[in-house]
Amino acid sequence: MPELPEVETVKLGLQKLLPGAQVVGVTFDIDKSFPNTLADVERFLVGATIVALKRRAKVLLIELSSKYSLLIHLKMTGQLVYIKSRGQRAEGKEKRFGAGHPNDSLIGRLPDKSTRVTLDLGDAKLYFNDQRKFGWIKLIPTAEVSSIDFMKKLGPEPLASDFSAEDFRARLLRRPNANIKATLLDQTVVAGIGNIYADEGLWAAKIHPSTLVKNVSKAKLDILFRELQAVLRLSIEKGGSSDRNYTGKGSYISFAKVFRKENTACPRCGTTIIKTRVAGRGTHICPYCQKAPK
């Protein structure tokens, strides 16, 4: 899925389009993607006005005037597509957000078989598409959002102004015997880091992803903290990594140093980047800069 920078990009894009819009209708199937009851949806979603967009970790929050919020997790292939209704459509009004989608070329012919939920906003529609069906949308009272299981377990936001290198180190060290990549991917340790930014951060800090947390020096953990923040910030600035998330944006992936760069030269030392497997995930490293632990 979209990781923290991608979801932040979705939020920033939709923030310009959704607030003030009224939800006049909803089309969905009650399934794992959207577990709420029809009664709840009719009562707290239909008729409500969108008030604000927020993000926590990789979750997008759409706050409604009904005091409920839509929580959206895009997981691997989730995507939000905003399309002005026919007749009111102006050039460039189709905006797609989130992971790449095989039907991008069919934009304007939604819904399609990957569409799980359609919000009718009167003069526009917002589609939640998710090919692999891992993603979800939940309608939850805004006051209870932070106390649902998923949100409760999340670690701190890595870019929060009060999140320090000391906090970062202390939290990683709660899993001393796990490898550092798995620990970075653990959302209860730090929220929002996924496979791309774990690989990029570890490369920047010259740490092999298989290294046990307890074997990474304090100095290296401090460097990792700084580099991860830098990589997340740069990606947000570039509009995230999703190659097709919304037209003309999402250029971070072209700034990636190792992610999906196997068989190319390490920009630091020239050694060929390799792809391997760590923590059950495809993992990209420079075998010279990132020495494997003994």
Add this chain to the structure above:
DNA sequence: CACTTGACCTGTCCGC
């Protein structure tokens, strides 16, 4: 308990 691996789904790509 700490940590790792498989499953969840659908689609694509790659080798035979």
Add this chain to the structure above:
DNA sequence: TGCGGACAGGTCAAGT
């Protein structure tokens, strides 16, 4: 062209 298997930016349950 067809088929099997591996893989995909995430998270949870089940396994060791």
